[in-house]
Amino acid sequence: MYEVIALFRLLVEVCASAGPTVRRTLAQPVLTVCLMTVVYGGMHVLREESLSGGLRVAFLDSEASRDARKRELENAMMQAELRQFTKSNRLIEKSLETLLERAAGAARVRLDVFHNGVIGITGNGLLRYDVTNTAAAPGHSSGPLVHNQPLSDWGSVLPALLAGRWQMVRTEEFKSASVRARFEAMGASISLLCPVADVQGKLAGALIVSWDAGNAPPSGAELQSLATSVQHIGGQIAAVLDLRGASGWSGGRASGD
Numbered sequence: 001m002y003e004v005i006a007l008f009r010l011l012v013e014v015c016a017s018a019g020p021t022v023r024r025t026l027a028q029p030v031l032t033v034c035l036m037t038v039v040y041g042g043m044h045v046l047r048e049e050s051l052s053g054g055l056r057v058a059f060l061d062s063e064a065s066r067d068a069r070k071r072e073l074e075n076a077m078m079q080a081e082l083r084q085f086t087k088s089n090r091l092i093e094k095s096l097e098t099l100l101e102r103a104a105g106a107a108r109v110r111l112d113v114f115h116n117g118v119i120g121i122t123g124n125g126l127l128r129y130d131v132t133n134t135a136a137a138p139g140h141s142s143g144p145l146v147h148n149q150p151l152s153d154w155g156s157v158l159p160a161l162l163a164g165r166w167q168m169v170r171t172e173e174f175k176s177a178s179v180r181a182r183f184e185a186m187g188a189s190i191s192l193l194c195p196v197a198d199v200q201g202k203l204a205g206a207l208i209v210s211w212d213a214g215n216a217p218p219s220g221a222e223l224q225s226l227a228t229s230v231q232h233i234g235g236q237i238a239a240v241l242d243l244r245g246a247s248g249w250s251g252g253r254a255s256g257d
Contacts (some may be wrong), residue, residue, distance in 0.1 A: 131145050162195075166194040168192055205237075
């Protein structure tokens with residue numbers, strides 16, 4: 001754009017020093033340059049949604065200043081995302097603590113979030129899960145946070161989760177050796193698994209409430225009431241995950257009981 005302005009100034013100087021015939025000859029090129037300048041400036045004004053900002057970007061900004069402004073914008077966006085993540089994480093942690101208080105005798109509660117993983121050799125997205133949040137009762141282990149694990153680990157329990165149903169599973173009943181090993185290392189003997197699904201039924205993950213050996217879980221109406229409470233909290237967590245864009249698995253829908 002600086003070259004266009006320089007050409008425009010040169011043409012004006014030539015016109016000012018030339019005779020009437022030359023000025024008439026140069027009138028059309030000068031008018032064309034003027035129109036190009038107006039259009040160029042107008043495009044930036046519309047894009048910046050500001051007259052002063054658009055004119056500054058069009059005629060005054062250097063490439064270095066544009067890069068600096070881009071970096072400032074990216075940094076501001078990152079800071080906003082970090083604040084949103086921190087806020088949503090606090091909400092999830094508070095939900096897990098509330099859930100642990102309601103589950104009599106429970107040792108821990110864990111949140112698994114399902115997502116699309118990297119593209120495999122076949123070209124298909126590999127479904128994965130992360131254990132993102134945990135809470136544990138005093139004297140009990142919450143277990144490790146694991147990331148990018150194959151969703152096939154949960155193959156035996158996924159059908160019920162997709163159907164929107166809760167289920168009680170003993171540690172020895174898990175078909176995945178890695179899942180069994182993690183639960184055994186925590187001391188978990190039996191677990192309540194409930195889907196984490198939004199109002200449209202999209203399955204975002206699972207809440208897992210575990211009891212260690214010697215602490216029996218509730219039964220009958222008390223268990224049903226607890227499972228209903230867990231599913232309700234799961235819906236709230238799914239909404240939080242959706243707001244921060246964390247529920248990246250688009251293939252699952254829970255139908256509910």
